[in-house]
Amino acid sequence: MNRLLKRQIKKYLPDDVANSKDTKAFINSVNEAYSSFTEDYNQLERTLELSAKESFTELSYFKDALNSSAIVTISDYNSNVRFVNDQFIAITGFTREEVIGQSHHLLNSPDHSKDFYNVIWKQISSGNIWKGEMKNLKKDRSEYWAKVTIVPLKNSQGDPIQYLTIMNDISKEKEAEAEIKDYAKSLESKNKELDQFAYIVSHDLKAPLRAINNLSEWIEEDLEDIVDEDTKKNLELLRGRVHRMENLINGILEFSRVGRQETNNEKIDMSKLLNEIVDSIGSDKIAKFTIKDEMPTLIAEKILFEQIFSNLISNAIKYNDKDEIEICVSYSMSNNDKFHTFGIKDNGPGIEEEYFNSIFVIFQTLQPRDKIESTGVGLAIVKKIIEDSGGRIWVESEISTGSTFYFTLPV
Amino acid sequence: MVPKNLNIMKTEQLIFKSTDNGVIKEIKNFSFSPDLLLFFGSPTILKNSGVIEHFRKEYPKSIINGCSTAGEIGDVNVYDNTLIATAVEFSSSTIIYNSIHIDVVEESRTAGKELIQKFDFNGLKHIFVLSDGLNVNGSELVAGIREALPRKVNVTGGLAGDGADFNNTYVIGNQNLVQSKIVTALGFYGDNIKISYGSLGGWDSFGIERQVTKAEANVLYEIDNMPALELYESFLGDKAKDLPASGLLFPLSLRTSADEEPVVRTILAIDRDAQSLTFAGDLPEGSSVKFMKANVDRLIDGAEAAANASVKPLERKDVEFAILISCVGRKLVLKQIVEEEVEAVKDVFGEQVTLTGFYSYGEIAPFLKDAVCELHNQTMTITTFSESE
Numbered sequence A: 001m002n003r004l005l006k007r008q009i010k011k012y013l014p015d016d017v018a019n020s021k022d023t024k025a026f027i028n029s030v031n032e033a034y035s036s037f038t039e040d041y042n043q044l045e046r047t048l049e050l051s052a053k054e055s056f057t058e059l060s061y062f063k064d065a066l067n068s069s070a071i072v073t074i075s076d077y078n079s080n081v082r083f084v085n086d087q088f089i090a091i092t093g094f095t096r097e098e099v100i101g102q103s104h105h106l107l108n109s110p111d112h113s114k115d116f117y118n119v120i121w122k123q124i125s126s127g128n129i130w131k132g133e134m135k136n137l138k139k140d141r142s143e144y145w146a147k148v149t150i151v152p153l154k155n156s157q158g159d160p161i162q163y164l165t166i167m168n169d170i171s172k173e174k175e176a177e178a179e180i181k182d183y184a185k186s187l188e189s190k191n192k193e194l195d196q197f198a199y200i201v202s203h204d205l206k207a208p209l210r211a212i213n214n215l216s217e218w219i220e221e222d223l224e225d226i227v228d229e230d231t232k233k234n235l236e237l238l239r240g241r242v243h244r245m246e247n248l249i250n251g252i253l254e255f256s257r258v259g260r261q262e263t264n265n266e267k268i269d270m271s272k273l274l275n276e277i278v279d280s281i282g283s284d285k286i287a288k289f290t291i292k293d294e295m296p297t298l299i300a301e302k303i304l305f306e307q308i309f310s311n312l313i314s315n316a317i318k319y320n321d322k323d324e325i326e327i328c329v330s331y332s333m334s335n336n337d338k339f340h341t342f343g344i345k346d347n348g349p350g351i352e353e354e355y356f357n358s359i360f361v362i363f364q365t366l367q368p369r370d371k372i373e374s375t376g377v378g379l380a381i382v383k384k385i386i387e388d389s390g391g392r393i394w395v396e397s398e399i400s401t402g403s404t405f406y407f408t409l410p411v
Numbered sequence B: 001m002v003p004k005n006l007n008i009m010k011t012e013q014l015i016f017k018s019t020d021n022g023v024i025k026e027i028k029n030f031s032f033s034p035d036l037l038l039f040f041g042s043p044t045i046l047k048n049s050g051v052i053e054h055f056r057k058e059y060p061k062s063i064i065n066g067c068s069t070a071g072e073i074g075d076v077n078v079y080d081n082t083l084i085a086t087a088v089e090f091s092s093s094t095i096i097y098n099s100i101h102i103d104v105v106e107e108s109r110t111a112g113k114e115l116i117q118k119f120d121f122n123g124l125k126h127i128f129v130l131s132d133g134l135n136v137n138g139s140e141l142v143a144g145i146r147e148a149l150p151r152k153v154n155v156t157g158g159l160a161g162d163g164a165d166f167n168n169t170y171v172i173g174n175q176n177l178v179q180s181k182i183v184t185a186l187g188f189y190g191d192n193i194k195i196s197y198g199s200l201g202g203w204d205s206f207g208i209e210r211q212v213t214k215a216e217a218n219v220l221y222e223i224d225n226m227p228a229l230e231l232y233e234s235f236l237g238d239k240a241k242d243l244p245a246s247g248l249l250f251p252l253s254l255r256t257s258a259d260e261e262p263v264v265r266t267i268l269a270i271d272r273d274a275q276s277l278t279f280a281g282d283l284p285e286g287s288s289v290k291f292m293k294a295n296v297d298r299l300i301d302g303a304e305a306a307a308n309a310s311v312k313p314l315e316r317k318d319v320e321f322a323i324l325i326s327c328v329g330r331k332l333v334l335k336q337i338v339e340e341e342v343e344a345v346k347d348v349f350g351e352q353v354t355l356t357g358f359y360s361y362g363e364i365a366p367f368l369k370d371a372v373c374e375l376h377n378q379t380m381t382i383t384t385f386s387e388s389e
Helices: A003-012 A021-069 A086-092 A114-125 A171-222 A229-257 A270-285 A302-318 A378-388 B043-048 B051-058 B105-117 B138-148 B228-242 B245-249 B296-310 B313-318 B328-337 B339-349
Strands: A071-076 A081-084 A130-137 A143-154 A160-169 A265-269 A288-291 A297-301 A326-334 A339-346 A392-398 A402-410 B010-017 B036-041 B063-068 B072-074 B077-079 B082-089 B094-101 B124-131 B154-159 B171-173 B177-179 B182-189 B193-200 B204-216 B219-223 B252-255 B263-265 B267-271 B276-279 B288-293 B321-327 B354-360 B362-366 B373-376 B380-387
Touching: A003 A021, A021 A086, A021 B204, A021 B228, A021 B328, A071 A086, A114 A130, A114 A143, A114 A160, A143 A171, A171 A229, A229 A378, A265 A270, A265 A302, A270 A288, A270 A302, A270 A326, A297 A302, A302 A326, A302 A339, A302 A378, A302 A402, A378 A392, A378 A402, B010 B354, B036 B043, B036 B051, B036 B072, B036 B354, B043 B082, B051 B063, B051 B082, B051 B177, B063 B094, B063 B124, B063 B182, B072 B082, B077 B339, B082 B354, B094 B105, B105 B138, B105 B182, B124 B138, B124 B171, B124 B193, B138 B362, B138 B373, B154 B193, B154 B321, B154 B354, B154 B373, B154 B380, B171 B182, B182 B193, B193 B296, B193 B362, B219 B228, B228 B245, B228 B276, B245 B267, B245 B328, B263 B373, B296 B328, B296 B339, B296 B380, B313 B339, B321 B328, B321 B339, B321 B362, B328 B339, B328 B354, B339 B354, B339 B380, B362 B380
Parallel strands: A288 A326, B036 B063, B124 B154, B321 B354
Antiparallel strands: A071 A081, A071 A160, A130 A143, A143 A160, A265 A297, A326 A339, A339 A402, A392 A402, B010 B082, B036 B082, B063 B171, B072 B077, B072 B354, B094 B182, B124 B182, B154 B362, B171 B177, B193 B380, B204 B219, B204 B288, B219 B276, B252 B263, B252 B288, B267 B276, B321 B380, B362 B373
């Protein structure tokens, strides 16, 4: 019989009552209840113990994972450090004795303002998680950058009582980031210098060139009587080369200007623009100019489209070997309506596949300059404009049938 | 007991207590010829007493149904090793009986489907199902029932029990009477009958979440890559020797996906050689499980809440008859005060209600009103009946 029950019966029940049949039945039933209660209690205790062990094990896995992946500190509501993990010790050089019980401010970097820390404190002391990057001090007063998450640990009323700080050392990333920034900055200034250089060079080169041109004309005038046909021809060739050189210099100038010009966006009716370009180049040279698809109206820099189309269309005329020049412009949307695609098709001699890329390189001409006067700058400018705007240009061609230049521009 | 003439529906209840081998000395008859005779009794008494055979002869027109139990409910009392017979006469409602035999457990789903398909859905109000508790996969049976069931009709019911022994369970068929391996269904028809239900547990999950790593249908082998039986034994301590019954103290809360309502699964059998546990429903591999526990107060509150959920407050006094199907696991926890949960239900409905029912190996009911029905464990599942003029 349950000990407690036995005691109570001995104390309070007279023997005659305790031994009566009904009391015995009653006592048996109470005893059964006692023992089943004890059994339940033991079971509950066992369950709680096992369950607590399991929960603790599960929790320690998380703890171990956290400790092996990050710098962890715990500070109390007064910002005094209560716990630091091994990673903290390894990175900062502090010993546990030196930081435990000390204020967390010990780790604050003088590079951050008081306000910076105040904002963080305001956020976490009101029970919210703070995430960000900050510099922290090591024992030797050097600093490291850390990506930081501060989690307030709250009591049952929801008030923060401790703060769990999880940090990852990102000093290397910060260094790399700074290096990239420096590099980009120096690259930018070098590019500027280069542009300036091209501009100045072409300007300065043009002056002596004009002088040569003028001088050759004067020489020709002065020697008008004694000059023979050969010399005259040579002087003409000289001036021809001077013009070619001037064109080359103008090309460089124009190329270096792409991207430096500040122009404004405006509404462009593409089909109107194309007709204007064809008229200005000389519509009489073209036997058949067609616009195949309905052209869009775009908001863009007009001058860029002018440069692209006038270069491509005048190329289609210049290099054409047929008696009747035919040019056709097409338009579509591609890549899920993310790009405008234009196509300029001619019926010229076509381009060998091996030249598909080199034609877009500056100063590259497929034919000797004596045969067709060309600077080799036009397509390079077109490519630069398009790629600067985030588009792409390529050519498809069939020998003796013609070529199509395609280019895309983002919407 | 005096028949209740005040109400439209007539009910009368008889309780037969047997000797140890299930013999009943004297068999009484009812005061009226019932439409429906429901029997809930221990397996031995069902097999040996001859009471059911007697009533079959006595009331040839009545529909006879019922099953073996892990405890019988008669009014506010819970009995063991008795037979509770409840006679019901409806004023204007019709009952249709159907049954299906299940040879192998794999047939559970198709059996559920075919059983429901036997009914004429026109005018059908509700279906009440009783199934063999050991030779049927309960969750497959319910899945089959769901496939065939018209939207507006609901199903409640339960799986037969065998004390805390898990050896033989029986369902009482209308003609062939006490049998294993069958599932029966009662279809209720009529404009004036109102049938409602409520089903709630009162168990809470605790501890860490574990994963089912090896299982086949309702047989569980491994949890978190460890033998499942070992895990149960460590939690049960000394009571491990009482498995499978003691396993009912730790049902599993099972969730197949994170956004799903968890269902409760309890142990039906163990196999020490295979280190496996057989549950009343499926445990798909990869699903998450947590142990559950309950205390007596929460279980009694759960039973009361099930009664409250079943019928709107104003209609509770109209409930004339209710079938209570409560899980054997609840009985093992409540022990000496098991009747408290039945009293709690009676208190909700009032004195006019006639209560019968049993402690089961599984309960069938929707989670919520008008949701699809599910197989439950560890719940108090109440089906209420009232008739209007």
